[in-house]
Amino acid sequence: MRRSRLEAAAVALSIALAAAASAQESPAPAPTPASEVRKITITARKYEFKPSKIELLAGQPVEITIEAEDATHGFTCKDLGVEKVIIEKGTSQTIRLTPEKPGKYEFKCAKFCGLGHGKMKGEILVTAPEPAR
Numbered sequence: 001m002r003r004s005r006l007e008a009a010a011v012a013l014s015i016a017l018a019a020a021a022s023a024q025e026s027p028a029p030a031p032t033p034a035s036e037v038r039k040i041t042i043t044a045r046k047y048e049f050k051p052s053k054i055e056l057l058a059g060q061p062v063e064i065t066i067e068a069e070d071a072t073h074g075f076t077c078k079d080l081g082v083e084k085v086i087i088e089k090g091t092s093q094t095i096r097l098t099p100e101k102p103g104k105y106e107f108k109c110a111k112f113c114g115l116g117h118g119k120m121k122g123e124i125l126v127t128a129p130e131p132a133r
Contacts, residue, residue, distance in 0.1 A: 037096075038062045044073035044087060044109065047116030055125045058102050067092040074110025077124060079103075084110040099126040 038057075043050045044066055056062055066075050068087035075085045080097055087093045099105075109120035 036060070039065070041065045041067060042075075042122075043067050043069055044075070044120075045069040046071060046114055047109075047120045049107070049109075049120065049122040052122035053125065054122070055127065056099050057129045058099055058126050059129060061096065061098045063094055063096050065092050065094045071113050072111055073113055073120075075107060076110040077105055077107035079105045080107075080124065082107070086111055099124070102126050102128045 038060055040054060040062060042054075042064060045068075049066075054064075066073070066085070066087050068089050068091060070089065072086065072088050075087065075093070075095070076082055080099055082095055082097060085093050085095060103126055105124040105126065107122045107124060109117055113120065
């Protein structure tokens with residue numbers, strides 16, 4: 001009886017090892033870059049955004065978190081469908097978007113934050129993804 005248990009254990013172990021080896025030979029396909037959500041953090045402070053230039057791929061979802069460091073700020077990029085988002089001092093807001101069309105898009109502060117408010121701008125450059133090889 002003890003021998004049959006050992007034989008059963010050996011068979012079970014062999015099956016498990018074969019299954020593991022089979023799984024390693026044909027891994028699941030990795031997600032394409034366009035399906036991965038890219039995460040970006042922007043810091044807003046008088047009178048700038050850092051970074052002020054962002055490059056995105058058309059068709060790739062993105063989460064942009066804006067942190068207001070020193071005052072209440074805003075964020076808008078109407079050409080990409082982002083209306084006025086207000087970020088209170090010391091907090092953050094996250095916006096989600098998927099740019100569809102390559103091009104240059106201006107974003108700016110959407111809440112008056114002082115005399116330099118008009119200079120508080122940035123640029124989003126959306127490029128077409130490279131064709132699959």
